[in-house]
Amino acid sequence: MEESSVLRRANCRAKGGAPGFKVAILGAAGGIGQPLAMLMKMNPLVSVLHLYDVVNAHGVTADISHMDTGAVVRGFLGQPQLESALTGMDLVIIPAGVPRKPGMTRDDLFNINAGIVRTLCEGIAKCCPNAIVNLISNPVNSTVPIAAEVFKKAGTYEPKRLLGVTTLDVVRANTFVAEVLGLDPREVDVPVVGGHSGVTILPLLSQVKPPCSFTPEETEYLTNRIQNGGTEVVEAKAGAGSATLSMAYAAVKFADACLRGLRGDAGVVECTFVASQVTELPFFATKVRLGRSGAEEIYQLGPLNEYERVGLEKAKEELAGSITKGVSFIRK
Numbered sequence: 001m002e003e004s005s006v007l008r009r010a011n012c013r014a015k016g017g018a019p020g021f022k023v024a025i026l027g028a029a030g031g032i033g034q035p036l037a038m039l040m041k042m043n044p045l046v047s048v049l050h051l052y053d054v055v056n057a058h059g060v061t062a063d064i065s066h067m068d069t070g071a072v073v074r075g076f077l078g079q080p081q082l083e084s085a086l087t088g089m090d091l092v093i094i095p096a097g098v099p100r101k102p103g104m105t106r107d108d109l110f111n112i113n114a115g116i117v118r119t120l121c122e123g124i125a126k127c128c129p130n131a132i133v134n135l136i137s138n139p140v141n142s143t144v145p146i147a148a149e150v151f152k153k154a155g156t157y158e159p160k161r162l163l164g165v166t167t168l169d170v171v172r173a174n175t176f177v178a179e180v181l182g183l184d185p186r187e188v189d190v191p192v193v194g195g196h197s198g199v200t201i202l203p204l205l206s207q208v209k210p211p212c213s214f215t216p217e218e219t220e221y222l223t224n225r226i227q228n229g230g231t232e233v234v235e236a237k238a239g240a241g242s243a244t245l246s247m248a249y250a251a252v253k254f255a256d257a258c259l260r261g262l263r264g265d266a267g268v269v270e271c272t273f274v275a276s277q278v279t280e281l282p283f284f285a286t287k288v289r290l291g292r293s294g295a296e297e298i299y300q301l302g303p304l305n306e307y308e309r310v311g312l313e314k315a316k317e318e319l320a321g322s323i324t325k326g327v328s329f330i331r332k
């Protein structure tokens with residue numbers, strides 16, 4: 001008997017659309033993409049999961065599609081299938097692109113990843129212009145401005161829907177602060193603002209919940225460790241890439257928050273790198289409230305101590321250059 005006739009009812013379910021959201025992962029066969037795909041297949045808010053990559057998309061799809069969870073999984077391989085991968089999506093998560101090796105900065109990835117992000121965002125503008133976009137590809141401080149320029153050119157730009165993923169900085173901050181305080185990391189909430197690279201990653205240790213205080217040595221240690229968390233992993237992997245598993249965990253945490261916002265849940269708050277008027281820069285990471293239209297409310301920085309005010313100035317200086325570099329890549 002032909003598979004198509006045996007699977008008639010399954011095809012009806014996929015076409016009819018089980019309740020939930022349609023999510024695409026671009027770069028789904030990569031170090032982040034694979035565990036991210038697995039975790040999104042486990043998310044009950046996802047009804048359809050599209051896995052797109054330029055290599056091995058069908059292998060990863062075959063593997064993940066055997067998991068007995070609700071989402072229907074489909075694979076898409078290479079540029080000719082990008083539009084099918086994107087059509088009808090509510091949320092697009094982008095971990096496509098090359099990762100760092102020891103000795104590299106995130107900005108060293110610009111030359112390759114800028115072009116990848118541009119092409120993928122042109123596809124989004126054409127096929128799912130109303131989707132929320134979670135951009136993971138580095139350097140995030142430049143790829144988010146690149147995506148914004150692509151969407152502006154296409155006439156589809158809605159700043160609330162374009163979100164740079166900085167959740168891994170918050171996840172690391174919660175972990176390292178909990179270690180110092182002797183707490184369970186799940187009880188700790190550290191706002192991390194600015195951007196996603198070196199000194200642009202600015203943890204606001206004066207605003208940690210539960211309220212606590214740190215010695216100057218603890219503040220210095222924690223700030224450095226959080227700012228260099230990515231490099232710590234790159235060096236430990238010694239040429240085999242950068243954070244993938246903790247990143248997939250962080251990406252799912254953020255994507256799940258976006259989906260809860262889309263569903264209309266109240267009080268969904270996360271840090272993200274987004275178009276913003278909190279500082280004089282056009283993009284800045286802060287806490288935002290996520291809702292049906294994306295980042296519906298962008299929160300102010302709140303009171304900063306002297307250490308954080310100095311850090312903020314350094315962060316803004318570096319961020320300004322990275323943002324301009326991204327914008328010029330499209331406008332040139």
Ligand code: NAD
Nearest residue numbers: 027029030031032054095096097098099136137138168247
């Ligand atoms: P990886 O090399 O393991 O995987 C990248 C995947 O992207 C590969 O499967 C590759 O085939 C695919 N790809 C390349 N070009 C593509 C294209 N044009 N269209 C679709 N897919 C394409 O890398 P990784 O470890 O998964 O990291 C991916 C990116 O995420 C890197 O840029 C890395 O720096 C970044 N990253 C960001 C954060 C963050 O906090 N935002 C954290 C970790 C890594």
Ligand code: LMR
Nearest residue numbers: 100138229230231242243
């Ligand atoms: C991270 O913070 O782990 C990522 O941005 C990857 C990297 O290059 O450090």
